[in-house]
Amino acid sequence: MIEIDEKKLIPCPICSAVNIDKGKKNTCRRCGSAIYHHTSFSTEKSWAFLITAIIAYIPANIYPMLITNTFGAHDGSTILGGVVLLWEHGSYPIAMVIFFASIMIPVIKFLILFYLLISVKYPIGKDKKVDKHKLYYITEVIGPWSMIDVFVVAILAALIHLSNISIVAGTAATAFAISVFFTLLAAHAFDETLIQENRNL
Amino acid sequence: MKLENEAALDNLIICHQCYTLHQEVPIKDGSKACCSECGGILYWYDTTLIDKGLALSITGFIFFAMANFFPLVQIEILGHEQFITIPKTIFSLLDNGFYIVGLLCMFLIFIFPLMIFMINMILFALLKLKRGEQWTKDLLILLAHITPWSMPDIFLISILVALVKLIGYAQIHIGIAFYSLIVFVLIDLYIVKRVHISEIWMLRKRIVWEESKA
Ligand SMILES: [Zn+2]
Ligand SMILES: [Zn+2]
Numbered sequence: 001m002i003e004i005d006e007k008k009l010i011p012c013p014i015c016s017a018v019n020i021d022k023g024k025k026n027t028c029r030r031c032g033s034a035i036y037h038h039t040s041f042s043t044e045k046s047w048a049f050l051i052t053a054i055i056a057y058i059p060a061n062i063y064p065m066l067i068t069n070t071f072g073a074h075d076g077s078t079i080l081g082g083v084v085l086l087w088e089h090g091s092y093p094i095a096m097v098i099f100f101a102s103i104m105i106p107v108i109k110f111l112i113l114f115y116l117l118i119s120v121k122y123p124i125g126k127d128k129k130v131d132k133h134k135l136y137y138i139t140e141v142i143g144p145w146s147m148i149d150v151f152v153v154a155i156l157a158a159l160i161h162l163s164n165i166s167i168v169a170g171t172a173a174t175a176f177a178i179s180v181f182f183t184l185l186a187a188h189a190f191d192e193t194l195i196q197e198n199r200n201l
Numbered sequence: 202m203k204l205e206n207e208a209a210l211d212n213l214i215i216c217h218q219c220y221t222l223h224q225e226v227p228i229k230d231g232s233k234a235c236c237s238e239c240g241g242i243l244y245w246y247d248t249t250l251i252d253k254g255l256a257l258s259i260t261g262f263i264f265f266a267m268a269n270f271f272p273l274v275q276i277e278i279l280g281h282e283q284f285i286t287i288p289k290t291i292f293s294l295l296d297n298g299f300y301i302v303g304l305l306c307m308f309l310i311f312i313f314p315l316m317i318f319m320i321n322m323i324l325f326a327l328l329k330l331k332r333g334e335q336w337t338k339d340l341l342i343l344l345a346h347i348t349p350w351s352m353p354d355i356f357l358i359s360i361l362v363a364l365v366k367l368i369g370y371a372q373i374h375i376g377i378a379f380y381s382l383i384v385f386v387l388i389d390l391y392i393v394k395r396v397h398i399s400e401i402w403m404l405r406k407r408i409v410w411e412e413s414k415a
Contacts, residue, residue, distance in 0.1 A: 001203055001204070002203070002205075002207070003203055004202050004203070004204055005202075006202050006222060009215065009222060010215075011215040011217075011220075014342055014345045014346070015341065015342070015398065015399060015402050016214075016215070016217065016397075016398070016402075017399070017402065018210045018211075018213040018214065018215055020207070020210070029207060030211075030402060031342050031402075032342075033342065086366075091366070093365075094362055094365050094366060097362055098362070133218065133220045134218065134239070137217075137218045137219075140349075144349075144352050145355055147309065147352060147355050147359075148358060148359050148362060150302060150305075151306070151310070151355065151356050151360075151363075152359045152362050152366070154291075154294050154302065154306055155359060155363040156363050156367075157293060157297065158285045158289055158290040158293035158294070159274070159285050159363070159367075160276075160283065161283075161293075162278065162279060162283075164279065165278065165279065168297060169294065169297065169299050169302065173299065174299060174301050174302055177301060177302045178301060184349070184350075188349065192220070195220070
């Protein structure tokens, strides 16, 4: 018989096996993966990825995402410009999809990760019944959908490359893809076991 | 809380969505256990999991191959015909110097989805043959690492968005690969929803390996 503190039980991020938290160095008893917990640099990695993502998000909004060449004339449009253009043309559903995928989701993810990373170090909203696990789960689910615009640009560029009319990807496509990539990395690097509230009743 | 030994921790499960600790209970074949706090699915119990998984991963693999070989969409613009395939979309990015986006797309919509279905095929085949105790472990770990990075579903929606943008400018013909991709994505979603990696671990634990018998 062994006595276990229920608050010391943590799931393995790789195989979800329940493990006993042994302090600094945890190895999963089932798959052998490292479970980082309570190390001195618990959130630094996630912070670094998040800041890189936010920095990359700036050029992603300034430079053109898509450049249309029609009969020698070049016409670039930014993410927001593209949304406005679609809206003006009456393509409301598509404008909404792009707006959500390229603007709302990245910003929501930045804010949630920002909040989570700060709140696990400082007691912000500790008594305010904010369900942080739910917030983290939301970022996990919605995160990849911000890739839509990058894929759309890739498809249009591959499809339309005539001598008179062609579409090419802009600098923002690279910046945006980097931003999404690092946001996903930041979310994966976040140690969910740092959330101490509502743990195991 | 008192437990027999560390292995008894296998009877416990922590909800993926809300982190509540639960005790695993035996449930009816083909049914699921849900979290009492948030309603999220904790696990399924399904005795046909191995056969189902094997059949679905082989079918998915065939549809993925078809989705890559044939044109996704064909358009007619200014009297010219143009078509794209999944590899062509990726290579067009690389050819135009968009190496980062090109490589990222190559992994997200080609390499990772392909790897997931190949891993699933090998994994379920090994589990069925009751062989490869170490192999199945390594494959399960690899699978957990790449699953969040596979995005064929998002690519499918992107094709639809791109096509809607082209309405009015070009005549659009949907290719065989597009329908294959839809089937592939549906199978992929079903597997992600129904076959949790932790269930394969539980299943793996119950197996009496052929090697250890000999
Ligand atoms: Zn593990
Ligand atoms: Zn739950």
